[in-house]
Amino acid sequence: MAASDIQILTIIVPNPQYDQSKSARIINSSLGYTLQISTGFQTLSTNNPNNYDAIEGLFYVPDVSQVAACNATYSQNIPSNVTTAASFPSSQQYPLIAIFPWSSVDCVEAFLTAARADAVRAAITFQPNVTTPPSPGDYSWSLQDTGHWRSDNQYPIYAVSSTLAVQMLTQLGLYSGNMTSAPNGAILASQYDSRDFPRLFTRVNLQNASNVPSLWIFLIIVLAVLLGIVIVASIVMHLVQRRQRSNLQRRLERGEVDLETLGIKKMNVPQEKIDEMPKYTFTADPDVPAAVASPNSNNHSSVEHHPSFSQTTCPICIDDFIPNETTVRELPCKHIFHPECIDLFLRDNSSLCPLCKTSALPAGYCPIKVTNLMVRRERLVRRMRERRRQSVAAAIAQSGGSRPPATRAQAAGLWFQRRLRVGAGTPTASATPPYVTGADRVRSEHQPASQGDVELGPTASTASHAPAPGPGSSFDTRRNTIAVPPEIAARGAAARRAWRRERLARQQDEAYNQQAETARRADVGRPLWRRVVGRIAPGLD
Template identity: 65%
Template sequence: MSANDVQVVTIIVPNPEYDNSKSARIINSDLGYSLRLSNAFTTLSSNNPNNYDAIEGLLYVPTLSPDVAPACAGSNDTIPANVTTITDFPSNQDYPFTAVFPWTTSMECTEAYLAQARSDAVRGAITFQPSTSTPDAVADVGDDSWTLADGGHWKSDNQFPIYAISYTAASQILNQLALYSGNMTEVPNGDLLANQFDPRDYPRLFAHIDLQGGTNVPSLWIFLIIVLAVLLGIVIIASIVMHIIQRHQRNVLQRRLERGEVDLESLGIKKMNVPQELIDKMPKYTFTAAAAPEVEAPAPAPAAVLAEKTSKRSSNPTQQQSQSQSHQHQHETSFSQTTCPICLDDFTPHTSTVRELPCLHIFHPECIDLFLRDNSSLCPMCKKSALPAGYCPVKVTNLMVRRERLVRRMRERRRAGMAAAAARAAGDEPIPTNRAGHASLWLQRRLRVGAGHPVAPPPEGGSAASNTRPDIARIRSDHALSDMRTTDVEMGQLNPAEPRDTRRETIAVPSDIAAQGPAARRAWRRERLARQQDEAYHVDEATARQADVGRPLWRRVVGRVAPGFD
């Protein structure tokens, strides 16, 4: 592996005669020699069989045998006579060494230096070319001057890295090796060093070569990369799981909306209107007041009444659709509701045309059509949705899912609290609950009885259903009023013991509006009801928003990461 930095410093090697710890100490650059070469060298051989993180060793010049000395006669002029050699170190210590030698034009001389360095078991070697026209530059590794005419076998023969530096830098290092080859008092600043260190120690030059791709400092980066990769993987997996859960919850809420189990507008989550084509499909009748029955008869079961209602309107579906779309205003039907809840005008028997909503409340078409189309999809009386089951004009979002869940749980807790309060007030047995732990129909029956509207007992025998239209109208009114009472009580907005008629606020129409006739009076009351509906929706919306953002911060954060944990 190639190097990216070569640093030479002066160190104090302890004398093994009194210190065998090998705890060398670096001399400050003000008192000792130091040199740093960054990218000012060439890697000739990157062998590193021991996988050292850095090539470190005491600098020295290999000593050649006398038989090859004549081959290096020309290169000896570049090496000072008293340069540091391996004999200048204690012989009984296993020090790491780094050789410094010239790469001469004599291949025999260069091979002799390589062989001696190999014999000394060096960690690495630094070489240079003594005869060069550019002493401050280093020839490229592909230059022919770095070959030994052996096909590159010298690299495999010498299993240590070899680096080439410029002649100028090598001369400076060799001169310093000559200065730091003696004892403590003979080196530069020896007197000062002798005061700080033991005079018996050896001041020598030490080389440190950083390797690219080493495992010392880069190991920290590898560890950090692994940690970041693991964290990124966890975030990605958590994000995928979160999106899968959120998509499942959106699909669940979408199906509940299509089945008519959830009304987003009544929960203050999404305001919706009824399209005109759906309003046109709602039945219209000519109003006829219901006659009071002479003998009080038990109320028929709702299923029987609805079946009777369907059979009396039309036994042919095609005929029924034709009547509801083209001749509805000519079909007279008896109703117990005698006043339009929007304009507060009484219906005129055999004259007024009324539109019936799915919740069985009736209104003037000109009143309810504008209200449903422009203001709200909820019935002004019972706050039930006028949209048909399965009709979902909005795209479900995560915000809708979260707020619907929070509002639903908030209302369930309110129902449970009301049931517990009613049980304590009446001294009854514990409230029966369903499998979800919520108050069952017992609560609804208790609230209706407490409001002065006892639940009608089933017909004797289970099949005695009256066939008179006034009974159907009475059950319609009682059924809608009971549902309205339960909804309002669950919302905590009404007192169940207070009659419905006294809860309706009546404000006199301004005289200037009343003077303009019934049409202006009805328009004024329609606008007033629309404003009241908007205000009620804004209150519900603020409640839903407060339930969403009013939670502790940690619950909101965890709820984003793990949907459903609220």
């Protein structure tokens, strides 16, 4: 790493014969030599294996007196009394910074080898008789070895002008002896122990060494910040999703949302909840109260029950109720069925009333655990329905306020409601029965026809997914009904009811599968960026 400045000052090194510590003391600048070099030097080698923030050490000249190639250079450029390794106590290992002239190749290699043997922390060199400061890209600082001298010597090397180098070497000769031989020795001896040694100390400050972290530290910081952002975003996402799941769970328990109707989650009613629904004997006159059967009991209690509807036929098996004999079960929506028909249907097929599609689950009861997929699809289906309602409202406004004509499914539902009201007679134009909440809540594939051995076939809303007639069954195109196969009808009422219950279960499964596929396609068909945003930040998609 390049140097920002070089400082040289005078310190007092304790004599190890009586003081083994290395607590050197700096001499005041008025009594000792100081030098600050901020410009006029060049970094030749940036090696710093120990990653020092600042390189410090005692200033000295490596001893190459045994090398014949350096005799002339040594005698011409280095004072005879200069500080060398022998000027320091041999029992102490001090940090060192060397200075030497850059002359011939052999001499420079000798100085570098000696400095390496002394384990210096840095070195300062100069070209003799070159007074101009060294410049970047100067090829004179070469040993003709393609730069191997930089990798062989694992310490930084800095070049200065010969003017500064001569000044440094002169001061090194003055501060190489004892206390009294140094400049201002008498004063120093009076202030410090005369047995100590005054020496020059050098500090090389590196550029941005303490301010700019290394690349690895920077990368670690960036990764830590990114990891923190991911963790915080994940926690926030999970908290938001947990809140949305809890919100949907509460809406399910209050009965505001029906996931099965939306095609999101199929649900059944546990047997213990079915047993809690009232069961009583059917009466021909709805004004006559009936005795309600207690839960888990075949006997009827003395509690009177007034039926809300005037149904005469079970919508599942299409068999008429026998007054004062047939036992019926009433759902929360007030529709009645044979217990053997509706119990099996609610427990194994669906929690929705086959007639009006109202949930038979009790208020505040939710048999499933809400997941993020349910939350996302429920929100998507709700938004699609809201947009559909808005488009219908806009169409009504454009048509002058008149309601659009009823669809074929709604017309079929109204037709069946009238037939159910009058019984097995010819369809009339009577008013809609009071127990029907609207044609849009009736699914025609579950409605009975006029006779006890046939049931209403698929209408326009269900023709695409209605099951084909079974083997041996006949299809009356004039009345749009499917007759029970003769071999099934010959087995009696129990077999006929079982066949119709199975057919209703298949129709329910196909209708739910179609709704589920529609919801799935709506979820998967969204743009990729909206799906990603919806998973990262729920509610923003």
